[in-house]
Amino acid sequence: MDALKTIVCLIYPDFMSLDAIGPLQVFASANVERQRQGLPNYYQTLLLAEEAGPVDSSAGIQIIAQRALSEIQADQIDTLLIPGGIGERVQINNQPLLAWLRASEPHIRRLGSVCSGALILAATGLLDGRRATTHWADIDTLRRTHPNVEVLGDQLHTYDARDTQGNAHVFTCAGVTAGIDLALALVEADLGRAMALAVARRLVMFLRRPGGQAQFSALLSPEPSRTPRLAALLDWIPSRIGDDLTLEVLAAQACMTPRTLSRVFIQELGVGPGKYVEKIRLEAARNLLQDAQASISTVSRLTGFGHPENLRRTFQKHLSVSPQEYAQRFT
Template identity: 60%
Template sequence: MPQPTRTIACLLYPGVMSLDAVGPMQVFGSANAERAGHGLAPAYALRLLAEAAGPVTTSAGFALVADGSWAATDPASLDTVLVAGGDGVADQLGHAGMLQWLRHAEPRVRRLGSVCSGALLLAQAGLLDGLRATTHWCRVERMRRDYPGVQVDEDCLHTYDAAHPVYSHLFTSAGVTAGIDLALALVEADLGRPMALAVARRLVMFMRRPGGQAQFSALLAPETRHAPRLASLLEWIPTQLGSDLSLDALAERACMPPRTLTRVFQRELGTTPGRYVERVRVEAASALLAQAQASVATVARLCGFEHPENLRRSFHKHRAVSPQAYAQRFGTGALAD
């Protein structure tokens, strides 16, 4: 029997985070591409909806083009609606028209979800009361404060559960790239695990990321709040793990003398720059090893360890197991050395 085409719509607004929209939609588009390679029809029709059709300026400064207006769209024509997050979400919390459309859409679509801070719009619409929900880690405290009826889970990637009567219909995801994890879970529910695995391989991503949204921000979430002088540097470090993260390189990035940077790290974080970098590299290596799709040597190189033996020593220090043992315990299979 032919697979029905499902229409997936992502809601945009000025100041939307581009990756919140483009990331998940690319997952669905990649599923279509995989099917095309096997002579199958597209499984998804993709739409970007805004208050009015046309360009919508993202928080990055460039525009995404909405093909239609949510106000003029019958929710019954849509299978899944995703509400993107972004800096502009605060301006939409008082948008009565959008909130009413979301309330109207909820019982009429098969699935309604959010990416990143888009969860605030679902909460503002009253759709998350009594439900477990997540959002970007920097919005967690606001969500708890402003929406006490929501059960906020700050350390999960998404709340979608295909087997759950509620969370298969109404769900949220954590910060930014967690929306990609969510979309992959939706593809798995729709088209099966083999297709989701094929999409993950195509996009060079985890089929199912280990841990919660804290896996790369576990060190950042509390510390950027308590170390304001280091916040920018702490957010930059995980994006540069394969690069030179020596004390001199960090000091240059932070615009501080090396000795001053060391004192600031000790005072605000209770550790040295070198030890902090090692911990972040071990966090990243843990995520890669849990996927078990690369050798120890490859993981070491990607995470900035000069030699696999350096990774082994650091892993034993922070995890009390070898990289191979960690991969076998938490990963999807045996790991080549």
């Protein structure tokens, strides 16, 4: 039997417990699924810290680090994950820890971060020239403090098992529960899609989301507080997504000139009217496909994309999968 793959989570004072325990439970559940199939365990999980023993999490509970950094060789680690949490503010200046990560990186098959753990990984310099994401609340900080990192503002994770540019080796993911999505992607790369789906079912997950999916629904975008006319328009758009929603149509509905409407959208939502409508249409198409409510051709028509090719291009741009692949993931 091959040696167990050691999955390590590096914890530190005031880390977020779910960032660590959530992903590790995915790997543990994969072992359970293999046992049910009469197969041996594939993973062993380990909590690592600068010193072995209890570590305070931001949830107010202590979690035991089984090993210290000095007690393990980097080539013994298959996958290392760095969680986020308010404690990352101290760790980004922890030079011994950063030096250990830099020295260990060439010997570890997969090195990733969860949530604001990306800021620790970025502090090592290992994200320079790479694509990266983090919790939506920390995107601006990551972009401002690490200009050499290609920051993706609205993506679940950057892991890609088929990538040849290093994104299968060093990667990041968004906040909290996105760590579970990342871990499922790692399990799929190791043991296949069927196993990843079985683990998702065991964890009673409603969806198994692809890495390129948005961090949160476009329909949850905050409504503007300063422009009541725009708030009314945002309520109106979802009910008309199959219609012609050009800038001129939207401006007339909002009783504004097209130029004024574009300016207000940028001020209030940070995107123009066209991009906002595209997000709402994409959200509606996703909901129809994942619920198997209509064919791709029908979904394209109902959500205002018209031709299926338009829907395909939008899915590839925002989710990095085709509508067919998206529907298959949630069948």
